[in-house]
Amino acid sequence: MLYRLRLERDLKRWQDKGLLTEAAAAAIRADLASTHWGIGAAGAFAILGAVLFGFAVMSFVAANWEGMSKLLRIVLLLATLWACYGGATFFFGRNLDRFGHAAVLGGIAVFGGSIMLIAQMYHMEGNPPDAVLLWTLGALVAAYLARSGPALAAAFVLMTVWSVYERNLSDGLDLGFLPVWAIGAFCAYALSWRPGLHLAAISLLVWIVPLGGLVLDQHAHWIVVLIGLAVGLAGSLGAKELDRVVGPVSGAVFAYGLAITIAALFILQFIDDRAIPQTRDPNGMLVLVLLAVLTLALLLAAMAWGIHTDNNGAMWIAYAAFAAEIFTLYAKTFGNLLNTSLFFLMAAIIVSGLAWLALRLHKRSHPLAGAVA
Amino acid sequence: MTLPRLKPWIALAVVAALQTAVLAWMIIDRTILIKTGKEIVLPVRPVDPRDLFRGQYVRLGYDVSSVPLRLVEGPRPVGNAAFYVTLEAQEGGGYVPVRLTASRPRETGPKQIVLKARTFFRFPTAEQNSSGTVQVRYGIESYFVPEGEGPRLEELARDKKLAVLVAVDAKGNAALKGIVIDGKLQYSEQLL
Numbered sequence: 001m002l003y004r005l006r007l008e009r010d011l012k013r014w015q016d017k018g019l020l021t022e023a024a025a026a027a028i029r030a031d032l033a034s035t036h037w038g039i040g041a042a043g044a045f046a047i048l049g050a051v052l053f054g055f056a057v058m059s060f061v062a063a064n065w066e067g068m069s070k071l072l073r074i075v076l077l078l079a080t081l082w083a084c085y086g087g088a089t090f091f092f093g094r095n096l097d098r099f100g101h102a103a104v105l106g107g108i109a110v111f112g113g114s115i116m117l118i119a120q121m122y123h124m125e126g127n128p129p130d131a132v133l134l135w136t137l138g139a140l141v142a143a144y145l146a147r148s149g150p151a152l153a154a155a156f157v158l159m160t161v162w163s164v165y166e167r168n169l170s171d172g173l174d175l176g177f178l179p180v181w182a183i184g185a186f187c188a189y190a191l192s193w194r195p196g197l198h199l200a201a202i203s204l205l206v207w208i209v210p211l212g213g214l215v216l217d218q219h220a221h222w223i224v225v226l227i228g229l230a231v232g233l234a235g236s237l238g239a240k241e242l243d244r245v246v247g248p249v250s251g252a253v254f255a256y257g258l259a260i261t262i263a264a265l266f267i268l269q270f271i272d273d274r275a276i277p278q279t280r281d282p283n284g285m286l287v288l289v290l291l292a293v294l295t296l297a298l299l300l301a302a303m304a305w306g307i308h309t310d311n312n313g314a315m316w317i318a319y320a321a322f323a324a325e326i327f328t329l330y331a332k333t334f335g336n337l338l339n340t341s342l343f344f345l346m347a348a349i350i351v352s353g354l355a356w357l358a359l360r361l362h363k364r365s366h367p368l369a370g371a372v373a
Numbered sequence: 374m375t376l377p378r379l380k381p382w383i384a385l386a387v388v389a390a391l392q393t394a395v396l397a398w399m400i401i402d403r404t405i406l407i408k409t410g411k412e413i414v415l416p417v418r419p420v421d422p423r424d425l426f427r428g429q430y431v432r433l434g435y436d437v438s439s440v441p442l443r444l445v446e447g448p449r450p451v452g453n454a455a456f457y458v459t460l461e462a463q464e465g466g467g468y469v470p471v472r473l474t475a476s477r478p479r480e481t482g483p484k485q486i487v488l489k490a491r492t493f494f495r496f497p498t499a500e501q502n503s504s505g506t507v508q509v510r511y512g513i514e515s516y517f518v519p520e521g522e523g524p525r526l527e528e529l530a531r532d533k534k535l536a537v538l539v540a541v542d543a544k545g546n547a548a549l550k551g552i553v554i555d556g557k558l559q560y561s562e563q564l565l
Contacts, residue, residue, distance in 0.1 A: 071565045074400070078393055085389040092381040104385075111392045118396060122403045123549050123562075125512040127453065127491060138392050145384040170453030171495050 004032065043098030047150060050102035054109030070121060077114040084110055088146065101150045108139045108154055129169065132162040133180070140183055149193045155184055156199040160206050173214050177207050197249075201256050209263045212272075219275040224264035232257025236305050255314040258302050262321045265295045270328050289346070292329050296322065296347055300354045404564050406548045410540030413460075413486055414553055415513075416467045417535040431516050433537065438514075439506040440470045440490075442497070450475045450496045457545055458490045458509060473507075477545060489545035511547045513539055522560060529554045 011028060014020040057080050065073065084107030091100035112135040118124075119131060139155035142148065163177040181204055188196030208228075212221030234242060235254030242250045268275050269291050276291070277284030299322045306315035326347075379387070418434040437460055450456035450473075457477050460468035462484040471485065472478065481487055490509040497507055516537075518526070538551040538558060551561035 069565075070563060074396075074565075078396065081392060081396075082389050085385040089382045089385045092385075100381075104388075107389070107392070111396075114396050115399070118399050120517060122400065123513070123516060124399070124403065125510065125515060127455070134395060138395060141391055142388045145379065145388050146381070147384075166453065169495065170451075172452040 007032065043101070046099045046102035047105055050106035051109065054106050054113065057110060058113045073117070073121065077110070077117065081107060081110045081114065092146075100146075101148045104142055104146045104148045104151045105154060108135075108142055108151055111135065111138045111142075112158075127169075129162055129165040132158060132165060133176075136162055136180060140180075140187060144187045144190065147191055149191060149196060152184065152187050152191065152193065152196050153199055155187070156196075156203045159184060160203045163207055167210075167214070171214070173211070174207075181207070198252070201252065205256060205260055205263075208260055209267070212264060212267065212275075219272055221264045221268040221272060221275055225261055225268070228257050228259075228261030228264055230257070232261055232302075236309075239309070251309060251311045252313065254302075254305070254309075254311060255317055258314055258317050261298065262295070262317070265291065265298075266321075266324075266328075269295070270332060288329075288332070289342070292325065293346055293350060295325055297350055297354070299325065300351065304354070403548060406542050406546055407540045407550050407562060407564065410542045410546075410548065410550075411486065412550065413462075413468065413539050413541060414466065414536050415539055417537060431518060433514055433516055435511075437468055437470050438508060438510070440473050440509055441506050442473075444470055444473045446472050446474050448475045449498070450492075452495050453491065454496075455489050455491050456496070457487050458511075459485050459487050461485045486541055487545045488541060488547050511539075513537065513547050513549045516549060516552075526552060526554075526560060529559055 007028075011020065011025045015022065015025055068076070084103050088100045088103035088107065091097070091103055115131050115134055136155055136158040139151055139158055143152035143155050159177065159180050162180075163174050166174050166176070181200070184203070185197070185200040188200050208224060211227075212219065212224045215223065232254055235250045235252070235257050239250035239254070242253060269288060276287045299318045302314060302318040303322075305311070306318060415435050415437065418436055418438070437458070440458055454475070457474050458470050459472040459474070459478060459481060461471045461482065462468055468486075477489075478487060488511045490511050493508055493510060497505075533555045536553040536556075537549055538553055538561070539547050540550045541547045549562060551558050553559065
């Protein structure tokens with residue numbers, strides 16, 4: 001929607017400047033109108049409806065559970081499951097794809113509910129995250145075979161829940177996540193569904209960021225910083241190669257690398273109390289200030305690259321992180337005014353220095369830019 | 374996309390069939406365990422019997438639920454991984470744990486049986502708890518009281534010795550099969 005509004009404004013401006021003929025503008029508008037954008041209101045409502053339908057079935061079953069024999073309960077659960085996929089067939093057959101996807105989502109919900117209810121019926125305990133894994137795999141199969149984006153989205157949410165659950169219980173490295181994630185990423189690729197690739201990236205990010213707390217001495221967040229930097233460099237310095245081999249992904253790769261790096265630096269500075277010396281310790285303050293300076297320099301570099309490559313996502317991440325960094329530092333060092341002022345002085349010097357550098361570089365690469373400005 | 378595109382109704386039927394198969398496998402696996410597993414009777418750790426069967430489900434504790442850490446043999450189980458507790462039958466009925474191992478022991482004595490177990494949280498590390506005990510669960514700790522059976526079982530259990538009948542398969546998986554009160558099987562699990 002925002003894109004359309006912006007485009008409309010730009011079209012007007014270009015027309016006014018005589019860059020675009022009336023006919024060309026009309027053709028662009030017509031093309032835009034003929035393209036489907038996103039899920040849309042009908043699809044969103046259909047999906048919400050499917051979720052509510054799932055809840056309705058589950059609460060009906062739960063409310064009348066006691067009065068039913070085991071066999072009847074199982075028959076009812078399976079009948080609901082098949083009704084969902086039957087409904088999906090019906091909708092897909094009539095080109096009502098959005099309702100079809102909603103029905104598939106409903107089927108996945110019923111599948112998960114059935115796992116839980118059968119486990120309860122037969123007093124199965126085992127390892128609770130395993131049930132979520134089974135549910136995830138069911139969702140992945142549905143996403144792949146029914147070629148359903150919303151189902152794949154559900155699968156990514158479920159695998160993330162599974163991984164977090166498993167980690168909370170085991171407090172260890174959950175390597176089992178990676179193969180399941182790879183299946184999901186492959187599905188996103190096979191469906192050539194770009195939001196699916198973003199979901200894959202986000203769920204992997206959720207897995208990577210806390211990694212430092214699980215390996216080596218449990219405070220090894222620098223590993224995650226290095227991973228993030230490597231990903232960020234691949235998306236910036238290696239952008240040309242990456243885009244040539246994989247497709248136009250370098251912008252997104254850079255933004256995710258930046259997010260990972262920043263998240264790990266945040267954990268290192270502010271969240272894991274034992275990762276660096278305490279702030280009460282004079283050396284600790286020095287380490288914190290050095291890390292903060294590094295973080296801010298990195299953010300400025302990321303902003304510069306974001307502006308250079310017109311990467312809005314990366315720029316917003318960098319802006320938000322910059323604000324969060326400054327604010328958290330202020331809160332953390334409050335009461336230690338000398339260090340706070342020292343830090344802001346250093347930050348100010350670095351920012352000004354970078355601004356000067358950026359201006360020099362800009363002038364060199366666009367000799368006319370200075371004159372025009 | 375490498376896979377030839379299936380007709381939607383075939384694809385969705387395959388999804389429904391696979392998911393049905395998973396659910397059916399859960400039930401069949403359990404049924405086989407209960408039908409063919411070796412039966413043992415485990416005394417329930419005494420609890421206040423008045424409230425025992427009143428709720429929707431009860432948590433059952435056993436004497437074998439706390440295992441002394443000195444019984445750990447070989448590598449210590451880590452994190453949330455399953456491990457194995459070897460139980461030995463006692464003269465007067467009941468069992469005591471005799472060994473805790475990370476992998477399933479190959480050989481057991483004639484009076485011994487191996488149960489797969491997990492901790493409630495994560496396994497204590499050597500530094501955390503070198504003596505003491507670890508609370509384990511065998512997957513037979515919660516029991517959903519069948520409708521209408523609560524008052525009868527509660528009446529029967531009053532001041533009586535309560536035990537459960539458990540089926541154990543060769544891999545150490547355990548399933549509740551019934552409730553034993555004063556040595557008599559008073560309720561057995563319905564399979565379908």
